[in-house]
Amino acid sequence: xxxxxxxxxxxxxxxxxxxxxxxxxxxxxxxxxxxxxFWLSAQSGxxxxxxxxxxxxxxxxxxxxxxxxxxxxxxxxxxxxxxGLGVSRGHGLIVAVGFAVLYGVSDEWHQSFVPxxxxxxxxxxxxxxxxxxxxxxxxxxxxTRASRVKSPSGDEDAx
Numbered sequence: 001x002x003x004x005x006x007x008x009x010x011x012x013x014x015x016x017x018x019x020x021x022x023x024x025x026x027x028x029x030x031x032x033x034x035x036x037x038f039w040l041s042a043q044s045g046x047x048x049x050x051x052x053x054x055x056x057x058x059x060x061x062x063x064x065x066x067x068x069x070x071x072x073x074x075x076x077x078x079x080x081x082x083x084g085l086g087v088s089r090g091h092g093l094i095v096a097v098g099f100a101v102l103y104g105v106s107d108e109w110h111q112s113f114v115p116x117x118x119x120x121x122x123x124x125x126x127x128x129x130x131x132x133x134x135x136x137x138x139x140x141x142x143x144t145r146a147s148r149v150k151s152p153s154g155d156e157d158a159x
Contacts, residue, residue, distance in 0.1 A: 026084030045116015074131025
């Protein structure tokens with residue numbers, strides 16, 4: 001031991017190899033939902049205007065829709081990160097929101113090539129908030145679940 005390292009304990013971290021079947025199993029729903037978002041993004045401006053004519057004209061409804069759609073993507077990405085990749089809850093939140101925002105940016109870029117559609121930075125903001133809401137909800141649910149204490153009888157106690 002070096003003179004400066006007396007009494008210093010080194011922690012050995014074992015890295016578990018990825019189970020690629022598990023990674024793929026949890027990736028499929030997130031990527032399938034991303035495919036649905038891609039299909040929606042590929043709809044022409046005329047198709048969107050026809051759909052808008054059939055609903056109420058509520059300001060901000062489009063941003064709410066973006067948030068709701070990316071809430072699903074963020075939740076699926078969080079599950080992929082946690083259960084598929086085995087990252088911590090905090091890292092799962094970062095992965096989920098990062099994935100959703102990057103996908104949202106690519107989605108807006110894709111829309112720039114669709115007739116009658118144009119990119120909107122506020123859509124990406126709504127996408128990020130939707131994904132963040134899902135990841136925080138799942139992070140909190142996991143935190144609550146982890147904090148449960150088993151009683152001596154084996155029943156779970158919410159304490």
